[in-house]
Amino acid sequence: MNHQVGRGSFIIVTYNSESVIAGCLAPLVDLALAGHEVIIVDNNSHDETLTICAKLIPTAKIIRNPNNDGFAKAVNIGVAASAGSTIVLLNPDAVGTAESFNQLLKSSAESPRAVIAPMIVHPEHRLSVVSAGRQPKLRRMILHYSGLARLAGPRFLEGHYLYPHQAKSDRNVEWATGACLVIPKDLWLAVGGLTERWFMYAEDIEFCHRVVSAGYTVRLLPGIEISHAAGTGTSEPKSMKADWIVNLWHFYNDDLSPSRAASSLWKFVVSAGLLSRAAYYALRAVTPGDKLAWLHESRRFRAFSTAMLRAK
Incomplete structure (x- = not known):
């Protein structure tokens, strides 16, 4: 048709x-x-x-x-x-x-x-x-x-x-x-x-x-x-703000979560996952390559993990 x-x-x-x-x-x-x-x-x-x-x-x-x-x-x-x-x-x-x-x-x-x-x-x-x-x-x-x-x-x-x-x-x-x-x-x-x-x-x-x-x-x-080119929609520098994951947390908590316990576990799992990525990027920074870029990514993901734990 x-x-x-x-x-x-x-x-x-x-x-x-x-x-x-x-x-x-x-x-x-x-x-x-x-x-x-x-x-x-x-x-x-x-x-x-x-x-x-x-x-x-x-x-x-x-x-x-x-x-x-x-x-x-x-x-x-x-x-x-x-x-x-x-x-x-x-x-x-x-x-x-x-x-x-x-x-x-x-x-x-x-x-x-x-x-x-x-x-x-x-x-x-x-x-x-x-x-x-x-x-x-x-x-x-x-x-x-x-x-x-x-x-x-x-x-x-x-x-x-x-x-x-x-x-x-x-x-x-x-x-x-x-x-x-x-x-x-x-x-x-x-x-x-x-x-x-x-x-x-x-x-x-x-x-x-x-x-x-x-x-x-x-x-x-x-x-x-x-x-x-994710994150380049404006002329502003790449942001350290964690709105993308904090908003996702609010969406889960308000619309999808079956219980307070599930919401708390979600927050812990995601924060730990973001922290693990920060550690991985820090390791990438000590190998040959774009050291400053990987260090920046590591700092960003540490900031994301911290913001996730503090989200209310």
Whole structure:
């Protein structure tokens, strides 16, 4: 059966993104000429981000927020202003090709009850996990941080993050990163968009939880790749903030945890796992290679572990 590909609305939230936004928008130029919609929601940038956007895609709809009230709120503003039948959430540091986006839109038209996610690849090649997987329930976090999830085998051993050998073909997942998600507008409206309870991080995982709970699916398509230089969406230096894991803890505690004891164990397991990664990165720093980068990663993960233990 042939499925008509409707108009796509690309929603891109920017904040001091001048160093990356041109790479993100370049593949969308032809798509905009073909009738797809590009919406830039800017969270009060103080650089040349919007000048670059207007020059590359003059037809882009630019929404200037007077304040930076967070990623999710900006996304919801962009979607509310959209006219397309399909929403494409795209980080300003995510880069695809016109063909890859056309494939994603086609796949979405063929699966109107699914959120479609591409395979996210990282230019630095430091992340060995897939940016998709299982909801952060206690068992999945234990499997991930114990290393058992690395084993090839049945799906009940999969952790919060999948590994590449677990995502070699199209499959359903319980969450996928919001760096690039393709969502039928009707599905978005039915589920209710992104939660604004956090300034940034974990809103994509919480959204996918509501998607699956409502009877829809989240579909990962490893054959379609989008590059994402994680953590470079702004001109700011790589952050030591632990919002990504603290928000995940709050999501688990408020939405998924069966008991206070489970919540406490979750916190301990994750904190210990982050600390073990800090120790591993410290060891990498004493071997030939990029010593300063590995030391920085070690310090970051120690900070993440400490913040996790202190989370309330």
